[in-house]
Amino acid sequence: MTEDYVTTCGAGADTIALAWALKPPCPNPTTGSPVVEPGNVPRVSRLMALAIKLDGMIQRGEVEDYATLARLGHVTPARITQIMALLNLAPDIQEAILFLPRTRAGHDPITERNIRAIAGIEEWDRQREAWRQRSLPCSGRVTAGVASPEPAGSQVTQGGRS
Numbered sequence: 001m002t003e004d005y006v007t008t009c010g011a012g013a014d015t016i017a018l019a020w021a022l023k024p025p026c027p028n029p030t031t032g033s034p035v036v037e038p039g040n041v042p043r044v045s046r047l048m049a050l051a052i053k054l055d056g057m058i059q060r061g062e063v064e065d066y067a068t069l070a071r072l073g074h075v076t077p078a079r080i081t082q083i084m085a086l087l088n089l090a091p092d093i094q095e096a097i098l099f100l101p102r103t104r105a106g107h108d109p110i111t112e113r114n115i116r117a118i119a120g121i122e123e124w125d126r127q128r129e130a131w132r133q134r135s136l137p138c139s140g141r142v143t144a145g146v147a148s149p150e151p152a153g154s155q156v157t158q159g160g161r162s
Helices: 043-059 066-073 077-088 091-098 112-119 124-133
Strands: 003-009 016-022
Touching (some): 043 077, 091 124
16 A cells, blocks of 8 residues: 655745655565564664654754754753764764664664764764774775775775775
8 A cells, every 4th residue: 555645845837846745665576574684773773763763853943953852862961961962973883883784683783882983083084084094984995895985986995085
């Protein structure tokens, strides 16, 4: 079952209409239920998503500041600051964190504590280098089973890009 949505914006000749259909996830052919990858989403991935959501709430004016978020979330303002610091990461590192593979057994291989020091680095190039040095997976090309934040098609030598 799909639901069709139409959005219009503007008035008169400047009206824009957008139409789209939402489709349910592809069902499992055997059971008919949606296919869900096994394992748990890593905690740091959930925190990254939360930081993005909370930032959007502040940008839209839904909440005034971090202190308000802390009260609503029943956490300290310091904890909100730690979570929101993830937004200081380079966009490709944020994306890599959001799409980390699910944890199937044991503890998450990457924790917020691993990431916190990287988020404190001001320059994105230095963040990426710190990410690589810690052998953390990142989006982009995969070499010998370890993902790299380098764009697809670029060549990396031991001394840097070539």
